[in-house]
Amino acid sequence: MIRSFIEVKPESHFPIQNLPYGVFRDNENKNPRIGVAIGDYVLDLSVLDEFGFFDETDVSGKRVFHQSSLNKFMQAGKKAWKEVRAVIQHLLREDVSILRDNQSLCNKVLKQQKDIELLMPVEIKNYTDFYASKEHASNVGTIFRGKENALMPNWVHLPVGYHGRASSVVISGTDIYRPQGQTNPTGSNKPIFGPCKQLDFELEVGYFIGTGNELGMPIPVEEAEDHIFGLVLVNDWSARDIQSWEYQPLGPFLSKNFATSISPWVVPLEALKPFRVNGPVQDPEPLPYLRTTNLGSFDIHLEVFLKSENMEKPQLITSSNYKYLYWSMEQQIAHHTITGCNLQTGDLMATGTISGPTKESRGCLLELTWRGKEPIQLDNGEQRVWIEDGDEVIMTGWCQGDGYRVGFGEVRGKVLPSREIKVLTHSKNSTTS
Structure with missing residues (x-):
């Protein structure tokens, strides 16, 4: 079983095996943007995107994670969803040092869920x-x-x-x-x-x-x-x-x-x-x-x-x-x-x-x-x-x-x-x- 370097309790709904998507904002940044839940935290995908972590995926350059809904990312299709999920899961693994050993970057991309406001995740058409x-x-x-x-x-x-x-x-x-x-x-x-x-x-x-x-x-x-x-x-x-x-x-x-x-x-x-x-x-x-x-x-x-x-x-x-x-x-x-x-x-x-x-x-x-x-x-x-x-x-x-x-x-x-x-x-x- 893969594990994250972020502590996740066994009863938590949000281990590295899940990584659900949501739209959030916080007091530091009022702009709605997209993140994933990991334990008691949310990983800010808009910041990861700015640092180039999704440059090898089908969403490269499209700023899909700076949006106020998931629609633009969803529209990218199944291949893009799998690519992005693989990147996120890799970055959060306990045996991968990219985020784990970079405290400055972690401070930028990780927010505690108790400090954010969750918004409607999707612009619902029908x-x-x-x-x-x-x-x-x-x-x-x-x-x-x-x-x-x-x-x-x-x-x-x-x-x-x-x-x-x-x-x-x-x-x-x-x-x-x-x-x-x-x-x-x-x-x-x-x-x-x-x-x-x-x-x-x-x-x-x-x-x-x-x-x-x-x-x-x-x-x-x-x-x-x-x-x-x-x-x-x-x-x-x-x-x-x-x-x-x-x-x-x-x-x-x-x-x-x-x-x-x-x-x-x-x-x-x-x-x-x-x-x-x-x-x-x-x-x-x-x-x-x-x-x-x-x-x-x-x-x-x-x-x-x-x-x-x-x-x-x-x-x-x-x-x-x-x-x-x-x-x-x-x-x-x-x-x-x-x-x-x-x-x-x-x-x-x-x-x-x-x-x-x-x-x-x-x-x-x-x-x-x-x-x-x-x-x-x-x-x-x-x-x-x-x-x-x-x-x-x-x-x-x-x-x-x-x-x-x-x-x-x-x-x-x-x-x-x-x-x-x-x-x-x-x-x-x-x-x-």
Whole structure:
């Protein structure tokens, strides 16, 4: 196992085997720029670039690490990603003296993570959310339609998805205002307007498209992973009561467009390859354009914590794993583009809620509480059916190696009360607010 000259604790998410990319700034330099996480530090790639360390790579002279997003680097393609990763990993090795023995250079390129501000890592062009967990889809279908009709007929034949809202994707730590909209309470014959009462989290993993495809040119399933730059954690917040009223016949709209939280560090696909596993057996066999012989999944342990305003520390409420996903990333990409749809650098794809086979591995409150019938008991005596104002949701995840972890850090978000709005009602004789 290779090691870095920088001390990295075994439980750290950021050993030399990981090296996730992020965008940061600090008090000394307010300009956003690109770095990689190593232990408790961030390595400033813009400084390394100025010193010529990437002159033998495909990004030489392009100043891709002086940008306020990863997009320009991502657009450089798979060959450049591998070259840059090899340079960084070499410089950080414990048996390489270039940085290790040059304290002056180390002071220029290494910043403590506690002293930096992490920013949105990617300029997101489009956002697509899938529905790729069979356990999640089965649980939700059972709740709403009964066990006999849990899965819709198309579910085992294609990766179901919808186009989300890229503009409301936010970085970890951003507060989330409770959304408002129309709902139709049980027993009512007309809808009402007001704050969402059934606010939920969704435990997901997202991945960024590094290089896209031309309009009209589908991406073959066996080439799909070449287009993936890296992965992040995703909390795709969901307003269940708004969704249940609006989703027929076209699916989610206001119930999903208000916020999607992502983690700030983008883990390269290359760092996850040692943790490849087979996904679930797909029965019936997919159509030819979706068939693959690759080990299409990854052993990524995932956890969700909840902290109310009255709790001293967060409480673990569910644990799941990426390996439970029925449809792989490569199948999702192949399906997304089979019409000729052109993916673009910076597009975000998300897996949909990742649930496992047990109650303890369900990936959202809708499943965990079985739509409110089985409330969650918190350690301080409180109960939860849905997320309440003041609650903070924290997600984390990692792959466990032999003496090291390749992790994602965390994505967190605190829910604030709905903002007051002014509603004008016009009639022939009056205007009220």
